[in-house]
Amino acid sequence: MTCEGCAAKVSSTLKQIPSVQNVDINLEQGEATIEMERHIASSELQDILKDYPKYQLSEKNVTMHQNVFAPIAEPEKTWLETYKPIVLIFSYILTISLIAGFSNGIFDYMTAMRVFMAGFFLTFSFFKMLNLRGFADSYSMYDVVARKFKGWGYLYAFLELALGLAFALNFEPFLTNLVTLIVMTISIIGVLKSVLNKKKIQCACLGTVFNLPMSTVTIIEDGLMILMSLAMLFLM
Structure with a gap:
């Protein structure tokens, strides 16, 4: 990715995945930090970018955070x-x-x-x-x-x-x-x-x-x- 437009496109596309909470893209390093509710394999992330083949994802550093307290589930909306x-x-x-x-x-x-x-x-x-x-x-x-x-x-x-x-x-x-x-x-x-x-x-x-x-x-x-x-x- 070389421009803000590319970063916005990738970020917006990845955020369509329900479990993705936030996407932070560093253009200088060509890296994306993705916050998820659950771990999502890079292959699954890549699948949603299939219409943009020039953007390739691979796992570099996976950090799992485990909460001591169980998360409070949001009530389902009517x-x-x-x-x-x-x-x-x-x-x-x-x-x-x-x-x-x-x-x-x-x-x-x-x-x-x-x-x-x-x-x-x-x-x-x-x-x-x-x-x-x-x-x-x-x-x-x-x-x-x-x-x-x-x-x-x-x-x-x-x-x-x-x-x-x-x-x-x-x-x-x-x-x-x-x-x-x-x-x-x-x-x-x-x-x-x-x-x-x-x-x-x-x-x-x-x-x-x-x-x-x-x-x-x-x-x-x-x-x-x-x-x-x-x-x-x-x-x-």
Whole structure:
């Protein structure tokens, strides 16, 4: 590794392993110090870096620390506790969308859907922008395009921002919905593969601010945007 970008990529990738607590990379010495809840063989660590063959790991100095007292296990979170950020965000956006739909006294479902789409993309792009590099690294773990073209992760965040503004301004509705349909369809492919393969990785939908696991919730989230863009295309 010769640059901070390489170090960030390796660190972010290794942290996807549930038992890895921290990764500290020394660029000058070309070494990585990995703190783990349990010992993980270098072969297992290398396996998660299989998409980056130029980064090779080998054990240099393994130190085991045994606690005198048994560690206190964190209570398992409920579904609502885990996905509380997404539930709150969707609730706020849905409320605003319903209010906008009733603004003229008669419910306008097209306006409600357009406002919902605007709120969705603007909010989610905001969280991605908070740590653009971290999002791009996480996104490349499962997205079919980002795995081959790392720059897509960076472009995707700005594309979401552009779509959010387009929906908010009602700019070229047909084109905006068509682009949304294409982008979200591509996005859901990687999500489906990860969930079906039961990969325990972080969902990058809200960037790196919240540690949300990839699950059927992510599928529903992307699927909803696909259905809404389809509906708006057929009903306009």
